[in-house]
């Protein structure tokens with residue numbers, strides 16, 4: 475039987491870590507959909523396109539092959555532009571089908587992002603909304619960037635995450651909202667292992683119901 479797991483939540487909440495752990499646990503393929511938007515942003519940045527132009531961003535969608543594993547995808551600059559261009563309906567529409575196809579694979583899949591439970595896979599078996607206090611998320615992202623050799627100030631990361639939360643939650647196209655039938659996973663005081671164990675418990679509760 476097919477098992478589709480939708481994992482949504484704000485930036486640096488740990489949803490990717492949870493989603494990868496669930497994919498390993500259930501032997502399912504995983505898609506980090508944020509990478510698609512980051513790849514569009516990186517393509518735009520390298521080509522010198524204007525992030526304020528929906529037309530330019532749409533052009534960049536067609537230039538993302540080869541960028542999906544680029545180390546620069548992780549940078550806060552790219553994340554910030556991704557959050558701006560992801561508000562364009564034309565960009566979202568152009569990326570929709572490949573995400574739906576991934577979710578529709580025989581056997582199922584795990585996808586993480588902002589609109590998986592609401593738009594991409596509203597039929598998902600289990601939907602998790604992973605979150606944590608913004609200060610904790612900033613600490614996690616700061617540690618991650620520093621370890622990756624991309625030094626940043628903690629205060630700047632905090633400002634950036636707040637701006638991204640605001641944009642992602644208040645845009646009109648597929649805003650970040652918890653789906654009505656999603657289960658909340660609040661990880662502020664949980665480590666990655668505890669968060670994954672709780673995620674598995676929540677998925678199992680949905681599979682039984």
Ligand SMILES: Nc1ncnc2c1ncn2[C@@H]1O[C@H](COP(=O)(O)OP(=O)(O)OP(=O)(O)O)[C@@H](O)[C@H]1O
Nearest residue numbers: 485486487488489490491614618661664665666669
């Ligand atoms: N429960 C946790 N406790 C501490 N650190 C965590 C936890 N979960 C994830 N992390 C770490 O926090 C950082 C961000 O996690 P992750 O990439 O999973 O978040 P995300 O929500 O997918 O981020 P983004 O939306 O920006 O892609 C990573 O360095 C990860 O190892």
Ligand SMILES: Nc1ccn([C@@H]2O[C@H](COP(=O)(O)O)[C@@H](O)[C@H]2O)c(=O)n1
Nearest residue numbers: 485507508511556557560587588589642
């Ligand atoms: N389903 C999604 C996934 C991501 N976005 C936007 O991309 C930005 C970067 O995503 P990360 O998960 O890698 O941080 C994010 O801020 C969103 O604006 C999206 O709109 N929908």
